[in-house]
Amino acid sequence: MSRFQKIQKKVEYYKSALNSLKEYGGNAELARGIARIALHKPSDMLRKLRWKAVSAPGNVQHVELKFPKYNLLVDAHDQGIAAELAFEHVHEPFGTAVLKSILRDDMTIIDVGANIGYYALEEDTHVKVKLIVAIEPNPVSFELLSQNICMNDAMANVFNIGISDVDGTLPFYISKQSNICSILPRAEYEKKIDVPVMRLDTLLDREKIENVDLIRMDIEGHEINALRGMKETMEKYRPWFCLEYHSPVISPEDREFFISTLEALDYELKCFTFRWSDYMIFGHNIADRRKVVMTGNLREVLENIQNQVLLLYIAPRGTQFELPVL
Secondary structure (H helix, E strand, C coil): CCCCHHHHHHHHHHHHHHHHCCCCCCCHHHHHHHHHHHHHEEEEEHHHHHHHHCCCCCCCCCCECCCCCCEEEECCCCCCCHHHHHHHHCCCCHHHHHHHHHHHCCCEEECCCCCCHHHHHHHHHHHCCEEEECCCHHHHHHHHHHHHHHHCCCCEEEEECCCCCCCEEEEEEECCEEEEEEEECCCCEEEEEEEEEHHHHHHHHHHHCCCEEEEEEEECCCCCHHHHHCCCHHHHHCCCCEEEEEHHHHHHHHHHHHHHHHHCCEEEEEEEEEEHCCECCCEEEECCCCCCCCCCCCHHHHHHCCCEEEEEEEEECCCCCCCCCC
Protein backbone atom coordinates (compact mmCIF):
# COMPACT_ATOMS: atom_id res chain seq x y z
CA MET A 1 0.00 0.00 0.00
CA SER A 2 1.44 3.39 -1.04
CA ARG A 3 1.80 6.32 1.35
CA PHE A 4 -1.03 8.13 -0.48
CA GLN A 5 -3.33 5.10 -0.10
CA LYS A 6 -2.51 4.90 3.62
CA ILE A 7 -3.37 8.59 4.08
CA GLN A 8 -6.54 8.16 2.05
CA LYS A 9 -7.56 5.18 4.18
CA LYS A 10 -6.97 7.16 7.38
CA VAL A 11 -9.06 10.07 6.09
CA GLU A 12 -11.94 7.73 5.25
CA TYR A 13 -11.64 6.12 8.69
CA TYR A 14 -11.89 9.44 10.52
CA LYS A 15 -14.71 10.69 8.28
CA SER A 16 -16.64 7.52 9.09
CA ALA A 17 -15.93 7.94 12.81
CA LEU A 18 -17.13 11.54 12.89
CA ASN A 19 -20.23 10.82 10.82
CA SER A 20 -21.13 7.95 13.16
CA LEU A 21 -20.55 10.06 16.26
CA LYS A 22 -22.79 12.80 14.92
CA GLU A 23 -25.52 10.29 14.01
CA TYR A 24 -25.49 8.52 17.38
CA GLY A 25 -24.24 11.27 19.70
CA GLY A 26 -25.23 14.57 18.12
CA ASN A 27 -23.14 17.72 17.66
CA ALA A 28 -21.76 17.69 21.20
CA GLU A 29 -20.24 14.23 20.76
CA LEU A 30 -19.02 15.20 17.28
CA ALA A 31 -17.06 18.10 18.80
CA ARG A 32 -15.57 15.82 21.44
CA GLY A 33 -14.70 13.31 18.73
CA ILE A 34 -12.76 15.94 16.78
CA ALA A 35 -10.86 16.81 19.97
CA ARG A 36 -10.06 13.14 20.62
CA ILE A 37 -8.75 12.63 17.08
CA ALA A 38 -6.50 15.68 17.42
CA LEU A 39 -5.16 14.67 20.85
CA HIS A 40 -4.96 10.89 20.52
CA LYS A 41 -1.55 10.55 18.81
CA PRO A 42 0.29 13.08 21.02
CA SER A 43 -1.19 11.46 24.13
CA ASP A 44 -0.22 7.97 22.97
CA MET A 45 3.33 9.04 22.11
CA LEU A 46 3.81 10.71 25.49
CA ARG A 47 2.55 7.57 27.29
CA LYS A 48 5.01 5.37 25.37
CA LEU A 49 7.91 7.74 26.11
CA ARG A 50 7.05 7.77 29.81
CA TRP A 51 6.82 3.98 29.81
CA LYS A 52 10.23 3.63 28.14
CA ALA A 53 11.74 5.94 30.74
CA VAL A 54 10.26 3.91 33.59
CA SER A 55 10.96 0.42 32.24
CA ALA A 56 14.29 1.02 30.47
CA PRO A 57 16.79 0.95 33.41
CA GLY A 58 18.82 -2.26 33.68
CA ASN A 59 17.59 -5.52 32.18
CA VAL A 60 14.04 -5.23 33.47
CA GLN A 61 11.75 -7.82 31.87
CA HIS A 62 8.60 -7.43 33.94
CA VAL A 63 7.03 -4.65 35.99
CA GLU A 64 4.49 -5.37 38.73
CA LEU A 65 1.54 -2.96 38.80
CA LYS A 66 -0.61 -2.66 41.92
CA PHE A 67 -4.39 -2.33 41.60
CA PRO A 68 -6.88 -2.05 44.50
CA LYS A 69 -7.82 -5.76 44.46
CA TYR A 70 -4.97 -7.46 42.59
CA ASN A 71 -1.43 -7.08 41.27
CA LEU A 72 -0.54 -7.44 37.61
CA LEU A 73 2.77 -8.34 35.99
CA VAL A 74 3.30 -6.65 32.63
CA ASP A 75 5.99 -6.87 29.95
CA ALA A 76 8.46 -4.02 30.40
CA HIS A 77 8.97 -3.88 26.61
CA ASP A 78 5.29 -3.85 25.66
CA GLN A 79 4.22 -0.47 24.27
CA GLY A 80 0.51 -1.29 24.33
CA ILE A 81 -1.55 -2.41 27.30
CA ALA A 82 1.45 -2.34 29.68
CA ALA A 83 2.03 1.38 29.17
CA GLU A 84 -1.71 2.07 29.31
CA LEU A 85 -2.23 0.23 32.60
CA ALA A 86 0.93 1.66 34.16
CA PHE A 87 -0.26 5.26 33.80
CA GLU A 88 -4.06 5.10 33.33
CA HIS A 89 -4.73 2.14 35.68
CA VAL A 90 -7.58 1.03 33.43
CA HIS A 91 -8.02 -0.48 29.98
CA GLU A 92 -11.21 0.51 28.12
CA PRO A 93 -12.75 2.45 31.03
CA PHE A 94 -16.30 2.32 29.69
CA GLY A 95 -15.96 -1.25 28.47
CA THR A 96 -14.68 -2.29 31.89
CA ALA A 97 -17.59 -0.55 33.63
CA VAL A 98 -20.20 -2.14 31.35
CA LEU A 99 -18.69 -5.61 31.74
CA LYS A 100 -18.62 -5.29 35.54
CA SER A 101 -22.28 -4.23 35.53
CA ILE A 102 -23.15 -7.53 33.81
CA LEU A 103 -21.17 -9.80 36.12
CA ARG A 104 -22.98 -11.90 38.71
CA ASP A 105 -21.86 -14.41 41.34
CA ASP A 106 -21.38 -18.03 40.20
CA MET A 107 -20.87 -17.14 36.55
CA THR A 108 -18.76 -19.28 34.24
CA ILE A 109 -16.91 -16.86 31.97
CA ILE A 110 -14.99 -17.60 28.77
CA ASP A 111 -12.29 -14.98 28.15
CA VAL A 112 -11.12 -15.32 24.53
CA GLY A 113 -8.01 -13.26 23.90
CA ALA A 114 -7.24 -12.91 27.60
CA ASN A 115 -3.82 -11.31 26.93
CA ILE A 116 -2.03 -10.83 30.29
CA GLY A 117 -5.18 -11.25 32.40
CA TYR A 118 -6.48 -7.72 33.06
CA TYR A 119 -10.11 -8.60 32.35
CA ALA A 120 -9.86 -12.04 33.95
CA LEU A 121 -8.69 -10.44 37.22
CA GLU A 122 -11.33 -7.70 37.01
CA GLU A 123 -13.92 -10.44 36.68
CA ASP A 124 -12.45 -12.60 39.43
CA THR A 125 -12.19 -9.79 41.99
CA HIS A 126 -15.51 -8.08 41.21
CA VAL A 127 -17.79 -11.07 41.90
CA LYS A 128 -17.47 -14.64 43.18
CA VAL A 129 -17.18 -16.37 39.83
CA LYS A 130 -17.63 -20.10 39.46
CA LEU A 131 -14.89 -20.36 36.81
CA ILE A 132 -13.02 -18.25 34.27
CA VAL A 133 -11.62 -19.98 31.20
CA ALA A 134 -8.81 -17.66 30.05
CA ILE A 135 -7.57 -18.33 26.51
CA GLU A 136 -4.50 -16.67 24.95
CA PRO A 137 -2.47 -17.86 21.91
CA ASN A 138 0.53 -15.48 22.25
CA PRO A 139 3.22 -17.44 24.19
CA VAL A 140 4.71 -14.30 25.79
CA SER A 141 1.34 -12.95 26.93
CA PHE A 142 0.28 -16.44 28.02
CA GLU A 143 3.28 -16.72 30.34
CA LEU A 144 2.29 -13.45 32.04
CA LEU A 145 -1.36 -14.51 32.10
CA SER A 146 -0.42 -17.73 33.89
CA GLN A 147 1.73 -15.90 36.42
CA ASN A 148 -0.96 -13.29 37.07
CA ILE A 149 -3.68 -15.90 37.59
CA CYS A 150 -1.42 -17.87 39.95
CA MET A 151 -0.11 -14.81 41.83
CA ASN A 152 -3.65 -13.61 42.56
CA ASP A 153 -5.09 -17.10 43.25
CA ALA A 154 -7.84 -16.44 40.70
CA MET A 155 -10.59 -18.94 39.88
CA ALA A 156 -9.34 -19.46 36.34
CA ASN A 157 -8.08 -22.17 34.03
CA VAL A 158 -5.68 -20.96 31.32
CA PHE A 159 -5.13 -22.32 27.81
CA ASN A 160 -2.34 -21.39 25.39
CA ILE A 161 -4.42 -21.70 22.21
CA GLY A 162 -6.38 -19.57 19.78
CA ILE A 163 -10.12 -19.89 19.21
CA SER A 164 -11.23 -20.35 15.61
CA ASP A 165 -13.52 -22.43 13.41
CA VAL A 166 -10.99 -25.27 12.99
CA ASP A 167 -9.01 -27.60 15.25
CA GLY A 168 -5.36 -27.44 14.22
CA THR A 169 -2.76 -24.69 13.78
CA LEU A 170 -2.82 -21.22 12.21
CA PRO A 171 -0.28 -18.43 11.64
CA PHE A 172 -0.16 -15.78 14.39
CA TYR A 173 1.25 -12.28 13.93
CA ILE A 174 3.26 -10.75 16.79
CA SER A 175 3.24 -6.96 17.27
CA LYS A 176 5.18 -4.58 19.53
CA GLN A 177 1.85 -4.01 21.29
CA SER A 178 0.77 -7.29 22.84
CA ASN A 179 -2.93 -6.44 22.75
CA ILE A 180 -3.01 -6.15 18.94
CA CYS A 181 -1.31 -9.47 18.09
CA SER A 182 -3.63 -11.57 15.95
CA ILE A 183 -4.39 -14.52 13.73
CA LEU A 184 -5.60 -12.01 11.15
CA PRO A 185 -2.66 -11.02 8.87
CA ARG A 186 -1.36 -7.53 9.70
CA ALA A 187 0.31 -4.96 7.46
CA GLU A 188 3.07 -4.47 10.05
CA TYR A 189 4.28 -7.07 12.55
CA GLU A 190 7.47 -8.14 14.33
CA LYS A 191 7.33 -11.85 13.54
CA LYS A 192 4.98 -14.66 12.56
CA ILE A 193 4.61 -17.94 14.42
CA ASP A 194 2.26 -20.92 14.26
CA VAL A 195 -0.13 -21.43 17.16
CA PRO A 196 -2.54 -24.25 18.07
CA VAL A 197 -6.19 -23.33 17.54
CA MET A 198 -9.44 -24.99 18.52
CA ARG A 199 -13.17 -24.52 18.17
CA LEU A 200 -14.64 -23.34 21.46
CA ASP A 201 -17.21 -26.13 21.17
CA THR A 202 -14.31 -28.63 21.03
CA LEU A 203 -12.51 -27.11 24.01
CA LEU A 204 -15.58 -27.02 26.26
CA ASP A 205 -16.43 -30.60 25.37
CA ARG A 206 -12.87 -31.75 26.03
CA GLU A 207 -12.68 -29.93 29.38
CA LYS A 208 -16.23 -31.03 30.34
CA ILE A 209 -17.36 -27.46 31.03
CA GLU A 210 -21.11 -27.71 31.37
CA ASN A 211 -22.25 -24.10 31.49
CA VAL A 212 -21.28 -20.75 29.98
CA ASP A 213 -22.82 -17.48 31.19
CA LEU A 214 -20.63 -14.91 29.45
CA ILE A 215 -18.12 -14.83 26.61
CA ARG A 216 -15.72 -11.89 26.47
CA MET A 217 -13.83 -11.83 23.18
CA ASP A 218 -11.13 -9.55 21.80
CA ILE A 219 -9.24 -11.30 19.00
CA GLU A 220 -8.47 -8.51 16.54
CA GLY A 221 -10.71 -9.34 13.58
CA HIS A 222 -10.91 -13.14 13.92
CA GLU A 223 -14.20 -12.98 15.81
CA ILE A 224 -16.40 -14.26 12.95
CA ASN A 225 -14.26 -17.39 12.62
CA ALA A 226 -14.47 -17.89 16.39
CA LEU A 227 -18.25 -17.52 16.27
CA ARG A 228 -18.47 -20.26 13.65
CA GLY A 229 -16.72 -22.57 16.08
CA MET A 230 -19.00 -21.91 19.05
CA LYS A 231 -22.47 -22.35 17.58
CA GLU A 232 -23.24 -25.36 19.82
CA THR A 233 -22.19 -23.34 22.87
CA MET A 234 -24.43 -20.45 21.84
CA GLU A 235 -27.43 -22.67 21.19
CA LYS A 236 -27.03 -24.67 24.39
CA TYR A 237 -26.11 -21.98 26.93
CA ARG A 238 -27.16 -18.64 25.33
CA PRO A 239 -24.42 -16.62 27.04
CA TRP A 240 -23.84 -12.87 27.15
CA PHE A 241 -21.35 -11.61 24.56
CA CYS A 242 -18.94 -8.76 25.28
CA LEU A 243 -16.79 -8.47 22.20
CA GLU A 244 -14.63 -6.23 20.09
CA TYR A 245 -16.06 -6.18 16.55
CA HIS A 246 -13.56 -5.18 13.83
CA SER A 247 -15.91 -3.86 11.16
CA PRO A 248 -13.16 -2.64 8.74
CA VAL A 249 -11.87 -6.21 8.14
CA ILE A 250 -15.24 -8.02 8.18
CA SER A 251 -16.74 -8.73 4.75
CA PRO A 252 -20.44 -8.06 4.00
CA GLU A 253 -20.97 -11.85 3.87
CA ASP A 254 -19.37 -12.38 7.28
CA ARG A 255 -21.27 -9.43 8.72
CA GLU A 256 -24.52 -10.98 7.52
CA PHE A 257 -23.52 -14.34 9.05
CA PHE A 258 -22.77 -12.64 12.37
CA ILE A 259 -26.06 -10.73 12.44
CA SER A 260 -28.30 -13.53 11.17
CA THR A 261 -26.75 -16.09 13.57
CA LEU A 262 -27.49 -13.86 16.56
CA GLU A 263 -30.95 -12.92 15.26
CA ALA A 264 -31.84 -16.61 14.78
CA LEU A 265 -30.99 -17.20 18.45
CA ASP A 266 -33.06 -14.14 19.45
CA TYR A 267 -30.13 -12.05 20.66
CA GLU A 268 -30.30 -8.26 20.86
CA LEU A 269 -27.76 -5.45 21.14
CA LYS A 270 -27.87 -4.04 24.66
CA CYS A 271 -25.32 -1.27 24.09
CA PHE A 272 -22.16 -0.43 22.16
CA THR A 273 -19.37 2.11 22.04
CA PHE A 274 -16.66 3.11 19.60
CA ARG A 275 -13.35 1.51 20.56
CA TRP A 276 -11.37 4.62 19.73
CA SER A 277 -13.59 6.65 22.08
CA ASP A 278 -12.90 4.29 24.98
CA TYR A 279 -9.33 5.39 25.50
CA MET A 280 -7.72 7.77 27.93
CA ILE A 281 -6.37 11.06 26.54
CA PHE A 282 -3.62 12.64 28.67
CA GLY A 283 -5.02 10.79 31.68
CA HIS A 284 -8.64 11.83 31.10
CA ASN A 285 -11.61 10.53 29.15
CA ILE A 286 -13.06 13.57 27.42
CA ALA A 287 -15.90 11.68 25.77
CA ASP A 288 -19.45 12.54 26.82
CA ARG A 289 -20.34 9.90 29.41
CA ARG A 290 -24.01 10.26 28.55
CA LYS A 291 -23.42 9.46 24.89
CA VAL A 292 -20.34 7.28 24.57
CA VAL A 293 -22.31 4.14 25.44
CA MET A 294 -25.23 3.84 23.06
CA THR A 295 -28.06 1.52 22.17
CA GLY A 296 -29.67 0.47 18.91
CA ASN A 297 -30.75 -2.38 16.66
CA LEU A 298 -27.82 -4.74 15.96
CA ARG A 299 -28.43 -4.98 12.19
CA GLU A 300 -28.94 -1.25 11.81
CA VAL A 301 -25.82 -0.36 13.80
CA LEU A 302 -23.50 -2.80 12.02
CA GLU A 303 -24.80 -1.95 8.56
CA ASN A 304 -24.50 1.79 9.23
CA ILE A 305 -21.05 1.69 10.86
CA GLN A 306 -18.84 -0.31 8.51
CA ASN A 307 -15.44 1.30 9.09
CA GLN A 308 -15.05 1.32 12.88
CA VAL A 309 -14.00 -1.03 15.66
CA LEU A 310 -16.90 -1.33 18.10
CA LEU A 311 -17.33 -2.77 21.57
CA LEU A 312 -20.61 -4.72 21.45
CA TYR A 313 -22.63 -6.01 24.42
CA ILE A 314 -25.17 -8.57 23.24
CA ALA A 315 -27.55 -10.84 25.16
CA PRO A 316 -30.64 -12.98 24.61
CA ARG A 317 -33.73 -10.82 24.22
CA GLY A 318 -35.34 -10.01 27.55
CA THR A 319 -32.11 -10.28 29.55
CA GLN A 320 -32.16 -7.65 32.27
CA PHE A 321 -29.61 -4.89 31.75
CA GLU A 322 -29.13 -1.32 32.89
CA LEU A 323 -26.41 1.00 31.69
CA PRO A 324 -23.96 1.60 34.54
CA VAL A 325 -23.36 5.06 35.92
CA LEU A 326 -20.12 5.98 34.16
